[in-house]
Amino acid sequence: MQGLILKIDCPDQHGIVAKIASYVADYAGNMTEFSQFTDAVNEKFFARVEIDTTHLSVEVEDFIDGFNTLGKSLHATWHFRRLPYKMRTAVLVTKTDHCLNEILWRTKLGEMPIEITSVIGNRDTCRSIAEQAGLPFHLIDMDGDQKEAGFQQIRSILHEEDVELTVLARFMQILPDWFCSEFGGKIINIHHSFLPAFIGANPYRQAYERGVKLIGATCHYVTSDLDAGPIIEQEVKRVQHFHTPKDLMRLGRDCERNAIARGIRYHVNDRTIIQNNRAIVFPD
Amino acid sequence: MQGLILKIDCPDQHGIVAKIASYVADYAGNMTEFSQFTDAVNEKFFARVEIDTTHLSVEVEDFIDGFNTLGKSLHATWHFRRLPYKMRTAVLVTKTDHCLNEILWRTKLGEMPIEITSVIGNRDTCRSIAEQAGLPFHLIDMDGDQKEAGFQQIRSILHEEDVELTVLARFMQILPDWFCSEFGGKIINIHHSFLPAFIGANPYRQAYERGVKLIGATCHYVTSDLDAGPIIEQEVKRVQHFHTPKDLMRLGRDCERNAIARGIRYHVNDRTIIQNNRAIVFPD
Amino acid sequence: MQGLILKIDCPDQHGIVAKIASYVADYAGNMTEFSQFTDAVNEKFFARVEIDTTHLSVEVEDFIDGFNTLGKSLHATWHFRRLPYKMRTAVLVTKTDHCLNEILWRTKLGEMPIEITSVIGNRDTCRSIAEQAGLPFHLIDMDGDQKEAGFQQIRSILHEEDVELTVLARFMQILPDWFCSEFGGKIINIHHSFLPAFIGANPYRQAYERGVKLIGATCHYVTSDLDAGPIIEQEVKRVQHFHTPKDLMRLGRDCERNAIARGIRYHVNDRTIIQNNRAIVFPD
Amino acid sequence: MQGLILKIDCPDQHGIVAKIASYVADYAGNMTEFSQFTDAVNEKFFARVEIDTTHLSVEVEDFIDGFNTLGKSLHATWHFRRLPYKMRTAVLVTKTDHCLNEILWRTKLGEMPIEITSVIGNRDTCRSIAEQAGLPFHLIDMDGDQKEAGFQQIRSILHEEDVELTVLARFMQILPDWFCSEFGGKIINIHHSFLPAFIGANPYRQAYERGVKLIGATCHYVTSDLDAGPIIEQEVKRVQHFHTPKDLMRLGRDCERNAIARGIRYHVNDRTIIQNNRAIVFPD
Structure with a gap:
C-alpha cells in the first residue's frame, strides 16, 4: 500500500477529528484506520491515522506540507511517515541472545518493518549470530574507564548508520544522561522486572525467597531515570514455589522476548505516543 | 454527562469520518470517544462515537433528526442513544444462580448501566435471590408440552415490561425460532463451551476424559442456530489432569461469570455491532 | 469422605516419603493425594498428604497420636486435620463489599469449606449484606484514639467465636504488631497492589499517570511488616491508556475477588505451608 | 546430577507410595521429586519420581532390575530413565520454520534435553536453517503417489538414526496408520487449532468470519485419529475484530511456538503419562 501514518497530539478542543478527517478527505485520501484518545x-487529544494515498489528488509532499497550517492552528505536535517503510534499527547486546534472536526471527518473517543496521555489543558473544544473519557486528569496549568512550563510539555508529531506533536487547550498561537526552524517545529497553520489583543483586534469588506467584518483564522507553521511562508493554507468567532461580530466569526470558517484540512492533508502526512519563499505545 | 452514543455501519467509501465528525462539530457537539473499524x-465501515452534548447549539432531537440526511446518503444503518441511560433488562434463569448473582452485584455497583425489570425462571430456585434484590420473579412452567405456551408467556412479559435486553443466565431451554427472530440481536447467552467443544450429554465428563488443558465459556448473541450466534466475549482458564468433572464445573462457572459480565457491559454500552455472523466489539 | 490431611515440613533427609507413606499404609490408610516439595x-522437605481413613485399622486418634514418634524423629513440624471440616472464619471489612460478597457466594456454593462466624466492620456499610446472609455483624469503632481498644475488641470476638481464620476483605486499618503476632499465620489479606507497586495516596491515579499495562492484586499472610507477608496468590489484568483511575479500580476489584477467593481456598484446604517469608502452595 | 526418573502407572491399591518410596530408600536413593495422581x-495410580542416585548402595542396573518384582506385584507399567540424558529427536517440517526455530533455540540454550538427529522435510525450505545449525537435512519427496514411499523412507531414517522422539513441527502431511502405530506415543504434533475448531480449508478466514475472540494451538500425541490424540499442552491468545486472517496467522504462530516448546519439554523430561485418550502431565 502507498500510504501515510499520521501521529498527532494537541490540547483537547472541539472539532479536531472533523478538521483532520476533512483535510484528508479534501485531497481524496482514504483513512483506513483511525485511533483516537481523549x-x-x-x-x-491523541490520534493515529492510517491513510491510503493511492488516489490522492495532490502530491504526497504537498499533502504533508499543507497540513502545517491546520497543525499549527491546533497547537499540535505531529508526524507523518510514508508507507511502506522500514525503520533503521540498531540492536545493542551484551552476552544474552534470546531477545536478539527473537528480533531477528520476527524481522525475517516480516512481522516488524525494521532494517537492522548492525548489532553492537560490549561482549563478543553475539557476534556469530549477527554474522550468520548477515549483519555487521561492532564490538565496543566499555569496561572500566572505557565506558564513556564506548558510548561516544556507539553514538558515532548510530549517526553513521543513520539509525532511527536503538533497541537495548539485554544490554547490561547504564546509559549516560547525555546519551538518553540525545536519543530521547528513540531507545527501547527490556527490563527483567520481577513483580513486585526486586532491587539490587540477584533479583531471581530474591524472587524465589519471596515466593512470588507471578514474574514479568517490562518494555519501555529509556529516559535518564533508568527503568522508569514510559511503559510500552508488559508481560507476566505464573510461577510456583518449586521454580528455582534458574527456572525463573528461563520463564523470565519468555516474558522478555514477548514484551520486547510487541514493544518494538508498536513503536515502528507508530502506535505509541509519549505523554510525559507514559506511553499511549494503540495496539494492533 | 449529557451525551449521545452513535453506532453506525455503512459500505466503505471515502470521507465517512470527515462527514460524521463535521456534522457533530457543526452543531458544537464534542466527540469524546471515536472508535472505527474498516x-x-x-x-x-463501522464506527461508535460518544458525543458530549452539553454545549450543543441545537436541541438534541433536532441533532438526531438532522443526521437522517447524512445517514441516508451514506447508505448507513445507525442508532443514537441518549446518555445517561439504563437499559431495561430481563434475566432468564433455570436453577443455577452464579451468573444471576454476578449480574446483580455488578449492577448494584454501577458497573453495568442496566435496570433489571424482572427475573424469569422455569424453576423456582432463584426466586429468593431475586426477591432479596427487590426484583419481581416470574415462574414459568415450561415442562413437557407447556414449552410453547411458556415462551408465549415470556414474550408477553418482555413486552409488558418494555424490555430491551434479554439475558440467558444459564437458562436451560432451547428457544423457538420465532422467539429468536422477534428479539434478534437483543438476546445474549452464555455458553459453557469447552474448548474444543464437546457436544451431547455431560460435557464436563467428556472434557475430563479428553484431558483438555483449557476450559472456557463464550458469551454470544442468540440466533435461531443455537450456540452459533455472533460471539461477544470468550474466557478461558488452565486446567490439569487432576481436575475432576466437578472441578471443571467450578472453574467453568468463573469463566461464565466473567464472560457474561463483560458481554452485557459491551452490549449495553453500545460497544457491539453485529455484522452477519460476527460481532464487532470496541472494548473498554 | 472420612479422612485426614497431614501437612508436614522437616529438614531434608533420606527416606522421608517412605517413612510417612509406610506409616499410613501400616494402619490401612489410603493416600489419595500426595504433594511434596524438596x-x-x-x-x-515439605509435604501435604490426603488420607482416606475409611478402612483404618486403628482409631483415628490413635493414628494421629502414633505419628508423634515418627514426626519427632524427623525433627518435623506437622499438623493433622480431620475431614470433612469447615474452618471457622471471621471476615473483617470497612466499606467496600466486593470481596465480602465473593466470599459469601463461594461459601454458599460449597467452594470453600468455611463457616463464617461473623462479619466485623469499622464502618456500618456491610451490615445489611451480612444480615441478609444470616450472619452476625459487629460494628467496632476504630476512629482516632479508639483504634487500640477496637483491636482489643476484635481480639475478644475472635476468641469468643473460636475463630481459626481471619480474612481482611478490604479492611482499611493497619494491624498492631501484637495482633499480628498473636494470630500469626491465621490472617489473610488482599492487597490492591499495582504492579509495579505504587506507594502513598491514590495509587490508581499514580498507575494511570505511569501508564502501566498491567494491574493486579496480591493475597498474602499478614505479618507485622504489612503487605510484605508470604504471598499465597496473585492475579493480573491487562489495562490500556484509556482506562481512567475509576476503570482501574473496577478492574482491580476483579483481581482482588479472584485472588482472595483462591487464597482462602488454598489456606482452608491446608494447601499452604509458610516457610520464612514465603508460602509453599500446592494448588488444586 | 547422577539420577533416575521413574514413571509408573498401575491399578489403584493401598500402599503403593509406601512400597515405591521404601524400595528407593532401602538402597539409599534420594527422592528429590515425587509427583503422584490417583x-x-x-x-x-500414576506417579513420576526423580531419584538422586549419588549415594545408591547398589549398582544402578541392579537397582533398576530389582524393581521388577515390586512392579509386577503392583501390576504396573513402568519405565526408568538415567539422568543426565538427551533424547534423540527428529524434527519433521514442510515450509514453515517458526516451530523449528523455536526448538533449535531452546535446545541450544539447554532448555530442552534433546539431541536433534536430523531435520526431515518434504520441501527444501528449511534446509538452510538446519545446516546453519549444523544438522543433517533430509529432503523426502512425498508428492502425489510418492507419499507411501516417503513415509517408508522416513521410517528408515528414524531407525537408522536411532530416534526416540519425532516432532511434527508444522509438517503438513497426514500420517499413515501403520506409521502412527509403529511410533505410537513417540510422535508429537502441533495443531493450529482455532477455538472453537474450524474444519476444512482456510481456517483463519473462517475464524475471521466467525469473529472469535480467542485463538489457540494444541500440542498433542499423534494417534491414527489425527488431531485427536492425547493433549499435552494448549495455548490461547486474545484477538479482536480488526485482526485480519494474516494477523490471526501471526498470533497463531506465537501460540504454536509456546505450546510445542512446552509439550516437548514435558515429554522429554518424562512428565507425561498417556492414559487412553488423555495425557497426565506433571508440569514444571
Whole structure:
C-alpha cells in the first residue's frame, strides 16, 4: 500500500477529528484506520491515522506540507511517515541472545518493518549470530574507564548508520544522561522486572525467597531515570514455589522476548505516543 | 454527562469520518470517544462515537433528526442513544444462580448501566435471590408440552415490561425460532463451551476424559442456530489432569461469570455491532 | 469422605516419603493425594498428604497420636486435620463489599469449606449484606484514639467465636504488631497492589499517570511488616491508556475477588505451608 | 546430577507410595521429586519420581532390575530413565520454520534435553536453517503417489538414526496408520487449532468470519485419529475484530511456538503419562 501514518497530539478542543478527517478527505485520501484518545484528566487529544494515498489528488509532499497550517492552528505536535517503510534499527547486546534472536526471527518473517543496521555489543558473544544473519557486528569496549568512550563510539555508529531506533536487547550498561537526552524517545529497553520489583543483586534469588506467584518483564522507553521511562508493554507468567532461580530466569526470558517484540512492533508502526512519563499505545 | 452514543455501519467509501465528525462539530457537539473499524475484506465501515452534548447549539432531537440526511446518503444503518441511560433488562434463569448473582452485584455497583425489570425462571430456585434484590420473579412452567405456551408467556412479559435486553443466565431451554427472530440481536447467552467443544450429554465428563488443558465459556448473541450466534466475549482458564468433572464445573462457572459480565457491559454500552455472523466489539 | 490431611515440613533427609507413606499404609490408610516439595536451596522437605481413613485399622486418634514418634524423629513440624471440616472464619471489612460478597457466594456454593462466624466492620456499610446472609455483624469503632481498644475488641470476638481464620476483605486499618503476632499465620489479606507497586495516596491515579499495562492484586499472610507477608496468590489484568483511575479500580476489584477467593481456598484446604517469608502452595 | 526418573502407572491399591518410596530408600536413593495422581474415576495410580542416585548402595542396573518384582506385584507399567540424558529427536517440517526455530533455540540454550538427529522435510525450505545449525537435512519427496514411499523412507531414517522422539513441527502431511502405530506415543504434533475448531480449508478466514475472540494451538500425541490424540499442552491468545486472517496467522504462530516448546519439554523430561485418550502431565 502507498500510504501515510499520521501521529498527532494537541490540547483537547472541539472539532479536531472533523478538521483532520476533512483535510484528508479534501485531497481524496482514504483513512483506513483511525485511533483516537481523549485524555480528559490532562485535557489532551491523541490520534493515529492510517491513510491510503493511492488516489490522492495532490502530491504526497504537498499533502504533508499543507497540513502545517491546520497543525499549527491546533497547537499540535505531529508526524507523518510514508508507507511502506522500514525503520533503521540498531540492536545493542551484551552476552544474552534470546531477545536478539527473537528480533531477528520476527524481522525475517516480516512481522516488524525494521532494517537492522548492525548489532553492537560490549561482549563478543553475539557476534556469530549477527554474522550468520548477515549483519555487521561492532564490538565496543566499555569496561572500566572505557565506558564513556564506548558510548561516544556507539553514538558515532548510530549517526553513521543513520539509525532511527536503538533497541537495548539485554544490554547490561547504564546509559549516560547525555546519551538518553540525545536519543530521547528513540531507545527501547527490556527490563527483567520481577513483580513486585526486586532491587539490587540477584533479583531471581530474591524472587524465589519471596515466593512470588507471578514474574514479568517490562518494555519501555529509556529516559535518564533508568527503568522508569514510559511503559510500552508488559508481560507476566505464573510461577510456583518449586521454580528455582534458574527456572525463573528461563520463564523470565519468555516474558522478555514477548514484551520486547510487541514493544518494538508498536513503536515502528507508530502506535505509541509519549505523554510525559507514559506511553499511549494503540495496539494492533 | 449529557451525551449521545452513535453506532453506525455503512459500505466503505471515502470521507465517512470527515462527514460524521463535521456534522457533530457543526452543531458544537464534542466527540469524546471515536472508535472505527474498516473491514477491508467485506468493504464495510463501522464506527461508535460518544458525543458530549452539553454545549450543543441545537436541541438534541433536532441533532438526531438532522443526521437522517447524512445517514441516508451514506447508505448507513445507525442508532443514537441518549446518555445517561439504563437499559431495561430481563434475566432468564433455570436453577443455577452464579451468573444471576454476578449480574446483580455488578449492577448494584454501577458497573453495568442496566435496570433489571424482572427475573424469569422455569424453576423456582432463584426466586429468593431475586426477591432479596427487590426484583419481581416470574415462574414459568415450561415442562413437557407447556414449552410453547411458556415462551408465549415470556414474550408477553418482555413486552409488558418494555424490555430491551434479554439475558440467558444459564437458562436451560432451547428457544423457538420465532422467539429468536422477534428479539434478534437483543438476546445474549452464555455458553459453557469447552474448548474444543464437546457436544451431547455431560460435557464436563467428556472434557475430563479428553484431558483438555483449557476450559472456557463464550458469551454470544442468540440466533435461531443455537450456540452459533455472533460471539461477544470468550474466557478461558488452565486446567490439569487432576481436575475432576466437578472441578471443571467450578472453574467453568468463573469463566461464565466473567464472560457474561463483560458481554452485557459491551452490549449495553453500545460497544457491539453485529455484522452477519460476527460481532464487532470496541472494548473498554 | 472420612479422612485426614497431614501437612508436614522437616529438614531434608533420606527416606522421608517412605517413612510417612509406610506409616499410613501400616494402619490401612489410603493416600489419595500426595504433594511434596524438596527445597534444595534451603535443604527443607515439605509435604501435604490426603488420607482416606475409611478402612483404618486403628482409631483415628490413635493414628494421629502414633505419628508423634515418627514426626519427632524427623525433627518435623506437622499438623493433622480431620475431614470433612469447615474452618471457622471471621471476615473483617470497612466499606467496600466486593470481596465480602465473593466470599459469601463461594461459601454458599460449597467452594470453600468455611463457616463464617461473623462479619466485623469499622464502618456500618456491610451490615445489611451480612444480615441478609444470616450472619452476625459487629460494628467496632476504630476512629482516632479508639483504634487500640477496637483491636482489643476484635481480639475478644475472635476468641469468643473460636475463630481459626481471619480474612481482611478490604479492611482499611493497619494491624498492631501484637495482633499480628498473636494470630500469626491465621490472617489473610488482599492487597490492591499495582504492579509495579505504587506507594502513598491514590495509587490508581499514580498507575494511570505511569501508564502501566498491567494491574493486579496480591493475597498474602499478614505479618507485622504489612503487605510484605508470604504471598499465597496473585492475579493480573491487562489495562490500556484509556482506562481512567475509576476503570482501574473496577478492574482491580476483579483481581482482588479472584485472588482472595483462591487464597482462602488454598489456606482452608491446608494447601499452604509458610516457610520464612514465603508460602509453599500446592494448588488444586 | 547422577539420577533416575521413574514413571509408573498401575491399578489403584493401598500402599503403593509406601512400597515405591521404601524400595528407593532401602538402597539409599534420594527422592528429590515425587509427583503422584490417583484417578478416582478410573481407579488408576500414576506417579513420576526423580531419584538422586549419588549415594545408591547398589549398582544402578541392579537397582533398576530389582524393581521388577515390586512392579509386577503392583501390576504396573513402568519405565526408568538415567539422568543426565538427551533424547534423540527428529524434527519433521514442510515450509514453515517458526516451530523449528523455536526448538533449535531452546535446545541450544539447554532448555530442552534433546539431541536433534536430523531435520526431515518434504520441501527444501528449511534446509538452510538446519545446516546453519549444523544438522543433517533430509529432503523426502512425498508428492502425489510418492507419499507411501516417503513415509517408508522416513521410517528408515528414524531407525537408522536411532530416534526416540519425532516432532511434527508444522509438517503438513497426514500420517499413515501403520506409521502412527509403529511410533505410537513417540510422535508429537502441533495443531493450529482455532477455538472453537474450524474444519476444512482456510481456517483463519473462517475464524475471521466467525469473529472469535480467542485463538489457540494444541500440542498433542499423534494417534491414527489425527488431531485427536492425547493433549499435552494448549495455548490461547486474545484477538479482536480488526485482526485480519494474516494477523490471526501471526498470533497463531506465537501460540504454536509456546505450546510445542512446552509439550516437548514435558515429554522429554518424562512428565507425561498417556492414559487412553488423555495425557497426565506433571508440569514444571
